Amino acid sequence: MGRKTARIESQVELPHETCSHDDVCAVIVTYNPDSSFEQNVRALLPQVGRLIIVDNQSSSAAHSIIAQVASACGVEIIWNDRNLGIAAGLNAGIERALACGQYSWIATFDQDSLVPPDFVAAIFEAYSACLFRGKVAMIGANYKLAMRESASHPISVRNGSIFREVKTLMTSGSFLKSFVFADCGRFDQSIFMDYVDHEFCLRLRQHGFRVIQASRAVLAHRLGSPTSHRILWKRFVVTNYSPSRHYFNARNRLIVYRRYFTWDTLWVVHDVFKWLRDTAKMVLVEQDRTEKLISLIRGCWDGIREPLVAQLDSATAQRDGAAGERRGHDPELGG
Numbered sequence: 103m104g105r106k107t108a109r110i111e112s113q114v115e116l117p118h119e120t121c122s123h124d125d126v127c128a129v130i131v132t133y134n135p136d137s138s139f140e141q142n143v144r145a146l147l148p149q150v151g152r153l154i155i156v157d158n159q160s161s162s163a164a165h166s167i168i169a170q171v172a173s174a175c176g177v178e179i180i181w182n183d184r185n186l187g188i189a190a191g192l193n194a195g196i197e198r199a200l201a202c203g204q205y206s207w208i209a210t211f212d213q214d215s216l217v218p219p220d221f222v223a224a225i226f227e228a229y230s231a232c233l234f235r236g237k238v239a240m241i242g243a244n245y246k247l248a249m250r251e252s253a254s255h256p257i258s259v260r261n262g263s264i265f266r267e268v269k270t271l272m273t274s275g276s277f278l279k280s281f282v283f284a285d286c287g288r289f290d291q292s293i294f295m296d297y298v299d300h301e302f303c304l305r306l307r308q309h310g311f312r313v314i315q316a317s318r319a320v321l322a323h324r325l326g327s328p329t330s331h332r333i334l335w336k337r338f339v340v341t342n343y344s345p346s347r348h349y350f351n352a353r354n355r356l357i358v359y360r361r362y363f364t365w366d367t368l369w370v371v372h373d374v375f376k377w378l379r380d381t382a383k384m385v386l387v388e389q390d391r392t393e394k395l396i397s398l399i400r401g402c403w404d405g406i407r408e409p410l411v412a413q414l415d416s417a418t419a420q421r422d423g424a425a426g427e428r429r430g431h432d433p434e435l436g437g
Contacts, residue, residue, distance in 0.1 A: 123226075127202070128153045129199065131191035155171075159185050229265075240313045275319065275321040286302075327341070348394045349404075351401065356401070
């Protein structure tokens with residue numbers, strides 16, 4: 103066990119070098135994007151070396167939008183024949199990027215995330231300023247949540263720092279060193295959607311890596327169909343997720359909690375309280391709350407019943423397979 107830890111430390115303590123934007127391959131997973139998708143692609147494309155779109159069987163109308171955008175922008179597409187979920191979609195794009203062997207970083211984005219012109223520069227500004235950057239496996243964005251009625255402010259960072267260390271990040275707007283997929287495995291496809299990002303961050307940290315958030319890399323992002331409400335003096339936002347989304351969110355939370363409770367109990371407890379708060383908001387103001395609560399309860403039940411041994415065996419097999427693959431690659435690919 104100690105020998106494996108030493109091996110990981112030797113990989114993360116790499117020489118500090120500056121990564122050009124051409125060393126970044128971005129992956130966007132799509133599922134029925136709207137007309138804003140072209141704007142999002144055009145904003146990101148000049149800032150990265152390559153962009154791969156992975157579509158999870160969008161409708162025929164959305165399929166046409168994606169094809170037109172890809173043709174106009176010169177972007178490649180992977181067409182899945184069914185909706186495989188966000189994790190499998192990301193993994194397909196990651197496999198394509200890793201096969202080239204020329205990208206030090208892989209960036210992941212949602213279809214509705216809009217980056218400003220200096221977004222990637224701000225990501226690497228934060229990385230360069232980080233004194234422990236040799237151990238950083240993932241750099242994430244700051245977020246400005248897009249809402250129907252009001253806009254939130256980006257997450258504040260203490261003392262004017264251009265980055266902060268965090269425990270988990272959202273997938274969209276995150277940059278990962280390419281070699282970490284060999285050490286830690288790919289995104290967990292059994293989770294399908296929701297908490298794919300949190301699970302992967304926890305796994306990275308469990309392997310000895312660190313995760314930071316770039317405060318100046320502000321990403322416009324939308325969670326569900328958000329609306330703003332006020333009760334007495336308190337204003338708050340709800341996502342208006344569908345019942346099926348509440349099911350997967352609850353199921354996947356329980357799976358992740360069970361995997362990592364003993365390793366990072368504080369994170370799990372904090373997330374449980376956040377979940378309870380969000381559920382209370384949903385019950386107070388959202389429509390179809392009974393159906394959503396039933397779906398949430400079903401998700402909790404399935405998350406509790408999910409065999410943990412199978413989850414761990416799957417993760418181990420994925421990691422072992424990636425480790426075998428890595429023996430044929432440069433260990434310093436990730437910078």
